[in-house]
Amino acid sequence: MATSDETRIQELTRAKDDYKEVYGFSDREDYSFKSQKGLNTRVVDQISHMKEEPEWMRQFRQRSLQIFEKKQMPTWGGDLSTLNFDDIYYYVKPSDRSNEGSWDDVPEYIKRTFDKLGIPAAEQKFLGGVGAQYESEVVYHSLQEKWAKQGVIFLDPSEAMKQYPDLFKQYFGTVIPPADNKFAALNSAAWSGGSFVYVPPGVHVEVPLQAYFRINAKNMGQFERTLIIADEGSYVHYVEGCTAPVYSSDSLHSAVVELIAKKGARLRYTTIQNWSKNVYNLVTKRAMAYEGATVEWVDGNLGSKLTMKYPAVYMMEPGAKGEVLSIAFAGDGQHQDAGGKMVHCAPHTQSQIISKSISKGTGRTSYRGLVKVEKGAKDVKSHVRCDALLLDPESKSDTFPYMENEEDRVSIGHEATVSKIGDEQLFYLMSRGVPEGEAMTMIVRGFIEPLVKELPMEYAVELNRLIELEMTGACG
Amino acid sequence: MATLEIKDLHVSVEGKEIIKGVSIEVNKNEVHALMGPNGSGKSTLSFALAGHPKYTVTRGSATFKGEDLLTMPPDERARAGLFLAFQYPAAVPGVTVGNFLRTAVNAKRAGGAPVKALTGKDAEIAGKNGSQISAREFLKVLKENMKNLGLKEDFAFRYLNDGFSGGEKKRVEILQMAVLKPEIAILDETDSGLDIDAMKTVSDGVNRMVGPAMGALVITHYQRLLNYIRPQVVHVMMDGRIVTSGGPDFALELEAKGYDWIRQKYGVASSAAA
Ligand SMILES: Nc1ncnc2c1ncn2[C@@H]1O[C@H](COP(=O)(O)OP(=O)(O)OP(=O)(O)O)[C@@H](O)[C@H]1O
Ligand SMILES: [Mg+2]
Numbered sequence: 001m002a003t004s005d006e007t008r009i010q011e012l013t014r015a016k017d018d019y020k021e022v023y024g025f026s027d028r029e030d031y032s033f034k035s036q037k038g039l040n041t042r043v044v045d046q047i048s049h050m051k052e053e054p055e056w057m058r059q060f061r062q063r064s065l066q067i068f069e070k071k072q073m074p075t076w077g078g079d080l081s082t083l084n085f086d087d088i089y090y091y092v093k094p095s096d097r098s099n100e101g102s103w104d105d106v107p108e109y110i111k112r113t114f115d116k117l118g119i120p121a122a123e124q125k126f127l128g129g130v131g132a133q134y135e136s137e138v139v140y141h142s143l144q145e146k147w148a149k150q151g152v153i154f155l156d157p158s159e160a161m162k163q164y165p166d167l168f169k170q171y172f173g174t175v176i177p178p179a180d181n182k183f184a185a186l187n188s189a190a191w192s193g194g195s196f197v198y199v200p201p202g203v204h205v206e207v208p209l210q211a212y213f214r215i216n217a218k219n220m221g222q223f224e225r226t227l228i229i230a231d232e233g234s235y236v237h238y239v240e241g242c243t244a245p246v247y248s249s250d251s252l253h254s255a256v257v258e259l260i261a262k263k264g265a266r267l268r269y270t271t272i273q274n275w276s277k278n279v280y281n282l283v284t285k286r287a288m289a290y291e292g293a294t295v296e297w298v299d300g301n302l303g304s305k306l307t308m309k310y311p312a313v314y315m316m317e318p319g320a321k322g323e324v325l326s327i328a329f330a331g332d333g334q335h336q337d338a339g340g341k342m343v344h345c346a347p348h349t350q351s352q353i354i355s356k357s358i359s360k361g362t363g364r365t366s367y368r369g370l371v372k373v374e375k376g377a378k379d380v381k382s383h384v385r386c387d388a389l390l391l392d393p394e395s396k397s398d399t400f401p402y403m404e405n406e407e408d409r410v411s412i413g414h415e416a417t418v419s420k421i422g423d424e425q426l427f428y429l430m431s432r433g434v435p436e437g438e439a440m441t442m443i444v445r446g447f448i449e450p451l452v453k454e455l456p457m458e459y460a461v462e463l464n465r466l467i468e469l470e471m472t473g474a475c476g
Numbered sequence: 477m478a479t480l481e482i483k484d485l486h487v488s489v490e491g492k493e494i495i496k497g498v499s500i501e502v503n504k505n506e507v508h509a510l511m512g513p514n515g516s517g518k519s520t521l522s523f524a525l526a527g528h529p530k531y532t533v534t535r536g537s538a539t540f541k542g543e544d545l546l547t548m549p550p551d552e553r554a555r556a557g558l559f560l561a562f563q564y565p566a567a568v569p570g571v572t573v574g575n576f577l578r579t580a581v582n583a584k585r586a587g588g589a590p591v592k593a594l595t596g597k598d599a600e601i602a603g604k605n606g607s608q609i610s611a612r613e614f615l616k617v618l619k620e621n622m623k624n625l626g627l628k629e630d631f632a633f634r635y636l637n638d639g640f641s642g643g644e645k646k647r648v649e650i651l652q653m654a655v656l657k658p659e660i661a662i663l664d665e666t667d668s669g670l671d672i673d674a675m676k677t678v679s680d681g682v683n684r685m686v687g688p689a690m691g692a693l694v695i696t697h698y699q700r701l702l703n704y705i706r707p708q709v710v711h712v713m714m715d716g717r718i719v720t721s722g723g724p725d726f727a728l729e730l731e732a733k734g735y736d737w738i739r740q741k742y743g744v745a746s747s748a749a750a
């Protein structure tokens with residue numbers, strides 16, 4: 001490893017001690033606006049008003065609120081019985097200042113928070129652009145000159161709605177309509193923050209764009225909304241990370257992420273989710289891939305109390321490809337219900353879902369996946385593989401693979417394994433002098449290595465660090 | 477006191493007594509051969525000495541450099557300087573040979589304190605004060621040893637024993653020994669699965685190390701290996717006991733005559749596995 005790489009990595013990996021110290025600190029709540037608890041038509045109007053939105057968006061929010069109220073809670077997946085929608089703050093604005101402008105304009109206490117998390121330092125080194133969201137609002141957004149010149153747009157969606165109203169309206173809500181599910185409806189009513197990305201035809205953004213999400217307040221709901229359009233023949237890699245303080249009461253994070261990959265485009269979306277263990281993480285992520293386009297979701301879930309997330313790719317035209325690489329780690333009291341969804345709407349399309357999950361202590365991981373082949377989608381190939389590793393006798397894992405196939409010229413493969421840490425492996429490593437804890441960590445890291453090596457090195461190192469933290473059991 | 481001193485050792489596996497009173501002393505600068513029919517307990521003895529949790533010592537003692545070996549967990553035994561080359565090494569997918577061995581070397585240097593995979597400044601500092609070996613320095617040592625053992629450089633980056641051929645596994649065991657520099661090495665059938673040339677390369681590797689810094693207990697079925705690695709003593713194990721021992725040429729005699737005459741001479745019933 002070259003020294004410059006090592007320095008880069010060091011700046012990113014502040015995860016040295018335990019979660020509480022590194023991510024779990026909290027700031028004083030000193031906001032310019034905080035809505036009342038609970039969501040109703042008045043709060044929704046308030047959000048829309050404060051954001052100076054056009055009338056169509058206000059109506060969209062109100063319609064979504066009605067849908068949210070009518071929709072049933074999902075009865076599958078994780079335990080949502082203790083989630084109280086009335087006990088949550090839906091909109092918290094940290095500062096009156098707009099997110100345009102420089103890092104210097106960000107309020108001091110927020111700057112300190114992101115400094116601690118290593119956000120601005122990382123930016124100059126290897127990122128094309130950075131967005132940082134604190135509570136409901138994006139506090140900082142920047143894009144390197146080089147990409148801005150080529151027409152790349154990377155903005156807070158509210159800002160994009162103002163600066164590029166037509167482009168925004170053309171795509172917003174087209175991939176995931178509010179009626180898709182209860183949480184998509186909730187997000188559509190209360191959304192705030194997130195990212196809007198547009199990459200013009202043929203432009204290859206070689207370095208990742210990164211967004212960082214931070215919840216600080218207690219009982220906070222964060223509903224960011226991300227929309228990425230990769231125009232014909234373009235390439236972009238978007239990375240998101242997220243953390244929150246450790247509180248005894250629960251917070252809710254419910255994002256909607258819409259991706260559109262046009263003809264021949266390649267879009268990669270990487271998540272390293274490290275919410276504290278009092279956060280419900282209920283996210284809807286979906287992509288449309290057009291002719292010959294490729295969409296890859298790399299989804300790492302380590303934090304949260306309960307995650308329910310199944311990134312989807314709809315392959316709309318021939319030659320489209322979809323891929324999900326999912327890594328889940330559930331420690332004591334955590335439930336990671338994750339997987340992927342591949343919908344083949346056109347012939348000659350290919351998909352792959354690879355899932356690796358690790359359960360430790362009373363942790364539980366569930367793989368939930370769907371491969372669907374629509375009528376007329378001939379010559380389709382799909383491959384699903386999920387491997388679960390259980391570290392303790394009380395650890396749990398289950399698999400829910402669903403297939404719906406309307407065609408006959410398809411090849412769908414499915415493999416699943418569940419294993420325990422092998423005594424013989426453990427003894428072998430220890431017999432060379434490696435202490436037990438580290439030998440376990442090595443085996444776990446080895447288990448997810450095939451997926452981790454798909455990540456850019458900075459994130460691979462970050463993920464390995466987080467796993468190490470989880471393994472030493474120091475997390476809040 | 478001998479470096480490794482085993483006295484009247486009894487070992488049970490899953491409630492069944494396999495080793496029924498074994499005493500051996502191995503010092504640095506010595507090579508002992510341990511031979512005996514299949515199922516007689518040779519690997520069981522090695523596992524018990526290395527500290528495998530399934531193998532329970534019910535009686536007797538084992539000391540290493542004067543310290544009680546039996547109370548140490550397996551990793552501590554290794555760091556103290558005991559090494560076991562496995563008859564059937566386990567595969568650990570996703571963990572590279574290089575990464576693993578570097579961790580093992582650093583674990584030894586840290587004396588069992590948790591070793592962090594240090595990066596950047598921390599790594600530099602640790603490298604300078606000698607508490608940890610730097611990646612560069614380690615790679616140099618590893619490559620040199622791989623060359624000596626006829627292993628291609630890409631083995632450093634392959635996953636530990638994952639998809640290795642039988643002979644490759646054995647070479648990598650010896651590679652680990654060479655890098656970790658134990659004081660006593662137990663080699664459990666390191667020769668089986670090796671081709672003729674590899675047998676010589678691996679033996680050279682062992683011979684380079686046997687001396688004032690290391691002694692070895694070499695378990696084998698074949699006299700051939702002992703032409704390369706010359707033992708001072710050859711022990712014969714049957715039904716969990718060392719029934720007889722002889723000089724370096726005793727192996728030749730065993731090869732020619734088999735084990736039956738020993739069974740008869742020492743009154744050992746023929747075991748189930750034999
Ligand atoms: N984990 C175990 N569970 C049950 N029985 C065991 C276990 N380990 C060893 N044994 C039994 O103990 C006896 C001795 O086995 P061991 O592997 O020590 O023999 P060995 O002398 O090394 O034989 P070989 O020359 O074939 O390698 C055998 O009968 C074997 O089946
Ligand atoms: Mg054996």
